[in-house]
Amino acid sequence: MKKLSFSKGKRIVLKSPPHLGRIPVLLKMFPGAKFIHITRNPYAVYLSFQKNWRRAHALSHLQKPDPLVIDELILSWYTELFALFERDRRLIPPGDFHELRFEDLEQSPRECLEKLYQDLSLPDFERFWQQASVYLTSIAGYQKNTHILTEEIRAKVSRRWRFFFARYGYDLLPPLAPEVTVPLG
Numbered sequence: 416m417k418k419l420s421f422s423k424g425k426r427i428v429l430k431s432p433p434h435l436g437r438i439p440v441l442l443k444m445f446p447g448a449k450f451i452h453i454t455r456n457p458y459a460v461y462l463s464f465q466k467n468w469r470r471a472h473a474l475s476h477l478q479k480p481d482p483l484v485i486d487e488l489i490l491s492w493y494t495e496l497f498a499l500f501e502r503d504r505r506l507i508p509p510g511d512f513h514e515l516r517f518e519d520l521e522q523s524p525r526e527c528l529e530k531l532y533q534d535l536s537l538p539d540f541e542r543f544w545q546q547a548s549v550y551l552t553s554i555a556g557y558q559k560n561t562h563i564l565t566e567e568i569r570a571k572v573s574r575r576w577r578f579f580f581a582r583y584g585y586d587l588l589p590p591l592a593p594e595v596t597v598p599l600g
Contacts, residue, residue, distance in 0.1 A: 436499035454583045455517040462562035464489045566591040
């Protein structure tokens with residue numbers, strides 16, 4: 416990563432949820448690194464993880480994984496990552512960390528990204544925005560995956576990830592009627 420960064424003379428962006436638990440290592444490896452934490456509705460995160468495990472990760476197993484084991488892995492992994500993140504986020508120097516909500520980024524990309532550039536003291540926002548706006552225009556018709564939130568999943572995620580709802584201001588959904596499902600994007 417350092418070779419690539421030096422050879423291109425640019426910052427490298429790493430997008431990986433497990434990096435939430437690697438702040439001390441990343442700070443040591445990349446002095447002066449900037450951190451961007453994008454939060455998202457926990458119900459949508461859980462459903463997205465489920466789909467990802469069923470489609471992508473299942474291909475890396477020698478046998479069909481037990482859905483209950485996968486479910487527990489997702490729930491506990493997310494909890495453990497955020498415990499590490501909450502413990503270590505104070506290690507990030509002031510001015511090197513920015514947090515935003517995915518939902519806000521979807522609604523107001525220019526405003527969110529401009530604030531991110533300001534908060535992290537990144538140069539050339541207008542030049543960046545010219546490229547970003549072309550990309551956003553190219554994906555304007557993109558249809559996000561839809562997921563169905565059942566009562567069983569709602570209850571499990573609400574209980575196991577309650578800390579996340581409280582910490583980031585996401586609303587817990589009240590119990591759903593057994594026959595009602597709520598699509599989440």
